[in-house]
Amino acid sequence: MSFYQEKLKQVKESVYKNQDQIDAVIAIKGYIDSYYETNLNLDLLSEKQFISKYHLLRLFKKYYGLTPRQYLINKRIEKSKEHLINGSTVTESCFAVGFESPGSFSTLFKTKTGKTPTQFRKEQLSRSK
Structure with a gap:
């Protein structure tokens, strides 16, 4: 192995040493994206990846900047x-x-968007006319 290959291997190992964690968090996000309309909770999500719910909470927040619950609410608001x-x-x-x-x-809708759902709907209907 050349010097550069060895250095590249060291960098890869230091940057991606938690690939299993990253994969688990990505899988949970994908699950939320697919099943946002169902009754999701931290216990169910942690069981999907065989990971502690508290560890999942920390990892999700670390990689996405939101808790799984916050991400779910944002997803539901966007879909609504x-x-x-x-x-x-x-x-x-x-x-x-x-x-x-x-x-x-x-x-929640008003908190996230600044408008009530009715106001939002009326605005969208008036724009489409």
Whole structure:
């Protein structure tokens, strides 16, 4: 092995020494992306990758800057926007993306977007005309 190959190997090992952890976090993110409308919780997500829920929480936050719950809420809000743009009612949109209460959905939506779902829907409908 040449000097450069040896140095490259050392750099790769130091940068990617936690590849299994990275793969687990990517898999959890992919699972959330695919099943965001279902009832997801930390216990279920940790079981999917056979990893401690507390360790998963730390790793997800480290690599994505959000907890799995925060990421799930953001994903649901983005998907609910798509439903509202396509003409769904606020209630239909709420339940379609996995929220259990229109009240909590509206509160979270307004917190994340600055508008209520109804305001957002009306704006989108007026733009499409």
